[in-house]
Amino acid sequence: AQSVTQLGSHVSVSEGALVLLRCNYSSSVPPYLFWYVQYPNQGLQLLLKYTSAATLVKGINGFEAEFKKSETSFHLTKPSAHMSDAAEYFCAVSGTGRRALTFGSGTRLQVQP
Amino acid sequence: ETGVTQSPTHLIKTRGQQVTLRCSSQSGHNTVSWYQQALGQGPQFIFQYYREEENGRGNFPPRFSGLQFPNYSSELNVNALELDDSALYLCASSLGDDSTEAFFGQGTRLTVV
Numbered sequence: 186a187q188s189v190t191q192l193g194s195h196v197s198v199s200e201g202a203l204v205l206l207r208c209n210y211s212s213s214v215p216p217y218l219f220w221y222v223q224y225p226n227q228g229l230q231l232l233l234k235y236t237s238a239a240t241l242v243k244g245i246n247g248f249e250a251e252f253k254k255s256e257t258s259f260h261l262t263k264p265s266a267h268m269s270d271a272a273e274y275f276c277a278v279s280g281t282g283r284r285a286l287t288f289g290s291g292t293r294l295q296v297q298p
Numbered sequence: 299e300t301g302v303t304q305s306p307t308h309l310i311k312t313r314g315q316q317v318t319l320r321c322s323s324q325s326g327h328n329t330v331s332w333y334q335q336a337l338g339q340g341p342q343f344i345f346q347y348y349r350e351e352e353n354g355r356g357n358f359p360p361r362f363s364g365l366q367f368p369n370y371s372s373e374l375n376v377n378a379l380e381l382d383d384s385a386l387y388l389c390a391s392s393l394g395d396d397s398t399e400a401f402f403g404q405g406t407r408l409t410v411v
Contacts, residue, residue, distance in 0.1 A: 217398050228302075228388055229341070229402040236398055275340050279397045284354040285331065286397050288340030
C-alpha cells in the first residue's frame with residue numbers, strides 16, 4: 186500500500202519569496218510521485234512527476250521537486266513566488282500496477298503582496 | 299486534440315435519488331478513472347475503466363458504479379445518494395491503465411440536499 190503526507194495544510198509566503206511545500210511518502214514498491222495544482226473550482230493540473238529517472242524533477246511554472254529516497258520525501262519548491270501561484274497543491278503517489286493515484290490532503294498556498 | 303470534458307459542471311440532487319455523471323476522454327485515450335474529492339480533502343480513487351471493463355476499484359460501496367462505452371467515454375452512477383456524497387467528482391483519462399500519464403477534467407460539483 187502507498188500513502189502520502191503533506192505537512193502543513195496552509196502555507197503563506199510573500200511575493201518573491203521561496204516556496205517550499207512538503208510531501209513525504211510511504212510505498213512498498215518503488216514509487217512514482219506527482220505534484221498537482223488546483224485552482225478554485227477547477228480540476229487538477231500536473232506540475233511535475235517523478236518516474237525513477239532523474240531525482241531532481243523540473244516542472245511547469247518554475248516549480249521543481251527532488252526525490253530523496255533516504256528521507257522518503259518529494260518536496261516541491263519554487264525560488265520566487267508569484268501572486269498567480271496561489272492555489273491548492275496536492276502530492277500524489279502511484280504504486281503497484283500504477284492504476285490509481287493516492288493523494289495527500291493538500292496544501293493551500295497563499296501569496297502575500 | 300480535445301481534452302477531458304465532464305458534464306454537467308454542477309448539479310443538485312436530493313438524498314435517496316440517483317445521479318449520472320459523464321466524462322469524455324481525451325482523444326486517443328482508452329482509459330478513464332474516477333475520483334471523489336470531498337471539500338477540503340484530496341481526491342480519492344473510485345474506480346478505473348479500461349477497454350470497457352472495470353480495472354480496479356477503491357474503497358467505495360457498490361452503489362457507485364460505472365460504464366465505459368466503445369468510444370471510451372464513461373459514466374459514473376451513484377444510487378441512493380447520501381449527504382456525504384456531496385463532492386467534486388473528477389475524471390481522468392489516459393492511454394492504457396498507467397496513471398502516470400493521466401489528464402484530469404474540470405470536474406462535476408455534486409451537492410446532495
